[in-house]
Amino acid sequence: MPPLAPAGPRTFTRRTLLAVSAAGFAVAVAGCTSSSSADERDAVTSEQADELAAQVTVQSALVAAYDLAFTADPALAAAAADLATQAAEQLERLRAAAPGDHPAGEPSGPPPAVGAQGWLRAQVAVAATSHASACLDQAGGRAALLGSIAAGLRGHEARLA
Amino acid sequence: MADDTADVPADDAALNAALAAEHAAIWGYGVVGAALGAGQAAVLAAEIAHRDVRDRVTTLLADRGTEPVPPEGGYALPFPVLSAVDAAALAVVLEEGVSAAWVRVLDRTAERSTRELAAEVLGAAEVRAVGWRAAAAQNPTTRAFPGL
Numbered sequence: 001m002p003p004l005a006p007a008g009p010r011t012f013t014r015r016t017l018l019a020v021s022a023a024g025f026a027v028a029v030a031g032c033t034s035s036s037s038a039d040e041r042d043a044v045t046s047e048q049a050d051e052l053a054a055q056v057t058v059q060s061a062l063v064a065a066y067d068l069a070f071t072a073d074p075a076l077a078a079a080a081a082d083l084a085t086q087a088a089e090q091l092e093r094l095r096a097a098a099p100g101d102h103p104a105g106e107p108s109g110p111p112p113a114v115g116a117q118g119w120l121r122a123q124v125a126v127a128a129t130s131h132a133s134a135c136l137d138q139a140g141g142r143a144a145l146l147g148s149i150a151a152g153l154r155g156h157e158a159r160l161a
Numbered sequence: 162m163a164d165d166t167a168d169v170p171a172d173d174a175a176l177n178a179a180l181a182a183e184h185a186a187i188w189g190y191g192v193v194g195a196a197l198g199a200g201q202a203a204v205l206a207a208e209i210a211h212r213d214v215r216d217r218v219t220t221l222l223a224d225r226g227t228e229p230v231p232p233e234g235g236y237a238l239p240f241p242v243l244s245a246v247d248a249a250a251l252a253v254v255l256e257e258g259v260s261a262a263w264v265r266v267l268d269r270t271a272e273r274s275t276r277e278l279a280a281e282v283l284g285a286a287e288v289r290a291v292g293w294r295a296a297a298a299q300n301p302t303t304r305a306f307p308g309l
Contacts, residue, residue, distance in 0.1 A: 002185075002233050002236055002237065003236065003237045003239065004185050004188070004189050004236040004237060004238055004239055004251075004254065004255070004258070082300075082301040082303070083303060086301075086303060086304070086305035089305045089306075090305050090306070093305075093306070128284070132280045132284065135267065135276060135280050136273050136276050136277060136280065137273070139271065141268055143267045143268065143270075143276055144264045144265070144267040144268040144308075144309065145309070147263075147264060147267040147279060147280045147308075148260075148264050148267075148283065148306045148307055148308050148309045149305070149306065150280060150283070150284060151260065151280075151283040151286070151287040151307045151308065152287060152303065152304055152305050152306055152307050154284040154285075154287050154288050155287040155288060155290070155303040155304060155307065157288075158288045158291045158303075159291060159302060159303055
């Protein structure tokens with residue numbers, strides 16, 4: 001009998017990510033498969049590179065939002081510290097995928113004195129929607145990364161509900 | 162914008178793998194439901210969601226002239242399901258298996274409409290997984306990179 005969790009997806013390789021060469025953007029394939037079709041999927045246009053860089057700014061705004069919300073609500077900080085850690089990990093991965101200088105993102109306004117959790121949840125939703133939307137115009141490992149991060153943030157939304 | 166005509170075989174293979182994961186999830190939720198007892202809203206909702214995705218992918222593949230994979234006759238459980246916690250842990254396995262398959266679709270597909278479907282399914286699977294991880298007393302309940 002086949003296993004319940006198919007083996008295929010478990011072998012998904014994290015090829016990806018972009019690196020900037022001296023000549024511009026180039027694809028750094030760090031995984032196993034190396035076919036021409038895989039190369040085509042990971043080829044990046046300047047428009048896609050710009051969009052990916054914009055998502056770094058979106059994510060940095062989210063990381064800042066976690067900081068602001070935690071400052072406003074220490075109890076929230078204690079309860080949701082793992083979410084902030086994951087948001088920072090996501091930012092790190094996005095920066096690795098789109099190296100270079102990116103403007104720091106800022107959340108929309110400070111959190112309210114009461115209701116920081118709801119405010120933070122709204123910031124998470126904005127970032128998740130932005131990453132999911134950006135994912136549609138990417139390809140290969142970049143689309144996979146953005147889609148995965150967007151899904152992870154949907155999970156954050158659920159936790160913060 | 163990606164070329165919507167490129168790489169169709171890899172695209173379809175990934176979709177069929179996702180369909181296989183959906184078949185497995187539907188079967189697995191039968192086990193989860195049996196362990197938790199009848200009328201579990203979360204189980205019913207998850208099963209309905211996976212059946213809906215299964216039907217959409219089956220139609221999508223058929224429209225492309227690709228044979229959709231059928232469900233297996235049976236599946237091997239990753240561990241015995243003897244309690245409510247086991248059942249929740251199994252649901253986590255199911256949702257994470259689905260997520261991994263759909264991330265692979267994102268990696269492989271050349272079509273924007275397929276990426277839309279994948280992104281939608283991934284988000285829903287992770288939200289369900291968060292609930293099941295909590296029920297299974299797993300910590301943390303969230304993942305930074307579901308499916309990767």
